[in-house]
Amino acid sequence: MINQNLIVAIIFCIIAIAILIKQSLIYKRFLKGRILLLAFLTFLTTLIIFFYGEVDDNIKNIFDWTLIAIEVVIGIIIFLTFDYSIFRQKYQFELTKSLDESKLYVVLDKKERIKEMSSLLLKDLNLEFSECHGKNFFDILEAKYRIIGFNDQECYKDDIKKYYYHYEKKVNPDDKNKIELILQDDHAKESAMHFFESLIYKGKSYKGRILIGELKNEDNLIGIEKDLASTSSELEIIKNRFVTLLQKTNEGVFFNNLTDGYIWCNDTLVKKLSLNGNSLDTNSFYKQIHPDDIALYKESLSNLKATDYSISYRFNTGTNYIYIKEEGRKLVIGKNIELCGIMTPLDDYKFSKTDTILDNIYGEPEMLQRLDMLERGEKIFEVVYFRVDSIPEINETLGRAIGNTMLSQYVQFFKQNFVTDNQIYRISGLEFVAFVTDYRKMDMLKNNLVNGEKMLHVHADYLNQKVDAEVFMGISRSDDLPSHKDTLKNAKEALKFASNPKFSSNFAFYKDIR
Numbered sequence: 001m002i003n004q005n006l007i008v009a010i011i012f013c014i015i016a017i018a019i020l021i022k023q024s025l026i027y028k029r030f031l032k033g034r035i036l037l038l039a040f041l042t043f044l045t046t047l048i049i050f051f052y053g054e055v056d057d058n059i060k061n062i063f064d065w066t067l068i069a070i071e072v073v074i075g076i077i078i079f080l081t082f083d084y085s086i087f088r089q090k091y092q093f094e095l096t097k098s099l100d101e102s103k104l105y106v107v108l109d110k111k112e113r114i115k116e117m118s119s120l121l122l123k124d125l126n127l128e129f130s131e132c133h134g135k136n137f138f139d140i141l142e143a144k145y146r147i148i149g150f151n152d153q154e155c156y157k158d159d160i161k162k163y164y165y166h167y168e169k170k171v172n173p174d175d176k177n178k179i180e181l182i183l184q185d186d187h188a189k190e191s192a193m194h195f196f197e198s199l200i201y202k203g204k205s206y207k208g209r210i211l212i213g214e215l216k217n218e219d220n221l222i223g224i225e226k227d228l229a230s231t232s233s234e235l236e237i238i239k240n241r242f243v244t245l246l247q248k249t250n251e252g253v254f255f256n257n258l259t260d261g262y263i264w265c266n267d268t269l270v271k272k273l274s275l276n277g278n279s280l281d282t283n284s285f286y287k288q289i290h291p292d293d294i295a296l297y298k299e300s301l302s303n304l305k306a307t308d309y310s311i312s313y314r315f316n317t318g319t320n321y322i323y324i325k326e327e328g329r330k331l332v333i334g335k336n337i338e339l340c341g342i343m344t345p346l347d348d349y350k351f352s353k354t355d356t357i358l359d360n361i362y363g364e365p366e367m368l369q370r371l372d373m374l375e376r377g378e379k380i381f382e383v384v385y386f387r388v389d390s391i392p393e394i395n396e397t398l399g400r401a402i403g404n405t406m407l408s409q410y411v412q413f414f415k416q417n418f419v420t421d422n423q424i425y426r427i428s429g430l431e432f433v434a435f436v437t438d439y440r441k442m443d444m445l446k447n448n449l450v451n452g453e454k455m456l457h458v459h460a461d462y463l464n465q466k467v468d469a470e471v472f473m474g475i476s477r478s479d480d481l482p483s484h485k486d487t488l489k490n491a492k493e494a495l496k497f498a499s500n501p502k503f504s505s506n507f508a509f510y511k512d513i514r
Contacts, residue, residue: 012071013038013070016038016077104118105118105211105213113136117129136161145191147160148182150182160181173204176198177197178194180194191216193213194215197210251268251342252268254326254341255340256338257282258338259335259338262281263279263282266278272365273317273345274317276369289316290315290316293313297311309339310326312325317365317368324345326343356408357408361411361425362422362425367425370425374435375485380477380478380479381478382445382476382478383434383491384436384473385433385473385494386432386434386472387471388406390468391430398467402465410469414432418434418436433488446509453506456473458471473498473507474491474492475510477510480514493513494509494510
């Protein structure tokens with residue numbers, strides 16, 4: 001018959017192995033040292049049991065002491081493991097207790113039935129756990145509340161229950177979802193439960209989910225709304241200030257979004273550069289930069305490391321290139337990269353101040369912008385390109401003041417009689433372009449020219465000095481062939497024709513000379 005010590009030793013080994021395997025599963029790691037030691041002791045115990053009946057008494061005595069030593073070692077291993085398990089269970093209990101008292105949490109099986117629920121949530125629902133266990137979570141919620149929303153959508157209890165039917169087909173084991181339930185009590189006060197969802201899987205099989213979160217009542221929501229309203233008000237003030245500055249400044253302000261590929265310019269810069277609108281894609285803008293400068297410009301932007309920068313280049317305004325100094329700052333917000341700053345034309349020619357109407361007349365960039373608007377419209381218009389001669393001689397003999405006075409009075413005369421909406425522009429010191437958009441004024445201009453050209457031969461007295469000047473004029477209409485896009489060029493050609501000494505008149509209509 002086998003000695004009792006043998007039975008005790010093998011039982012100890014089996015118990016210890018079972019405990020260590022369970023602990024390895026709990027800790028999610030292989031307890032290598034202890035398991036290898038137990039495996040050795042189990043193997044040694046098995047050998048002793050196998051050979052115990054075949055050895056003499058002296059050897060049996062050694063075996064007995066060996067078995068006692070094995071039992072002691074196994075007892076120590078069981079005690080240490082059992083002691084550590086008690087500590088972990090106590091730690092787990094304290095952690096669960098803390099969570100139970102501070103958070104809303106509920107454990108649901110795959111059929112949305114309640115398996116566990118925190119005391120805080122039970123207290124809010126005025127229920128005992130026995131009243132909730134095994135019941136549908138959303139049915140329990142509606143014991144106190146009415147569910148009216150789910151994740152920013154208007155939903156009711158039955159809608160949500162349908163959503164979670166066969167939920168395992170909609171999710172993956174690694175999903176981490178946020179859930180918001182909008183609730184309404186019997187007094188129509190709204191609150192919201194915010195949960196963080198963690199899915200429970202055993203292997204690849206979905207077993208349920210754990211919801212952990214908090215309740216935000218109407219007071220919390222009102223506080224949040226107040227903060228949002230205050231922030232929104234501050235942003236609106238900043239926006240209005242910024243828009244006002246953009247409208248009032250005389251500087252050419254731009255924002256170049258390198259990530260999205262578009263550039264925005266304020267009205268001042270649009271006029272200075274004769275752009276077609278405030279916003280355009282960067283490629284269209286870059287095409288206007290001189291071919292010799294664009295490579296250097298793009299290289300400078302690509303190598304831009306400092307926040308502030310300054311670049312100069314030539315830009316095509318439609319009729320000629322002008323030098324621009326671009327000064328700005330590089331802004332990086334997340335993945336968005338933007339340049340913002342000021343563009344200043346360096347050779348934007350300014351006429352000297354005259355203290356006359358000439359100071360308030362726009363120049364060539366504004367004229368080209370207006371022409372583009374007229375060409376895109378359907379209404380017929382007329383371009384009048386005229387030059388007032390003899391002004392340099394008058395400036396030299398009678399003084400610049402008289403020359404400016406005569407020039408400004410002629411421009412004022414033409415503006416009052418033939419132009420609407422201030423559509424007259426100074427192209428050079430003596431040359432002007434006017435757009436006539438009123439059919440009656442087109443006829444009036446033609447009649448005045450055909451019936452004697454008096455308006456092209458200016459006679460005046462200034463300080464008892466007789467002053468004479470000649471005006472040459474070229475006129476083209478947008479319905480002249482071949483294209484309304486050539487109206488300005490046609491008017492300039494007509495002016496050149498009228499200025500020829502061999503031509504009998506000081507004016508010419510393009511349709512008559514082509």
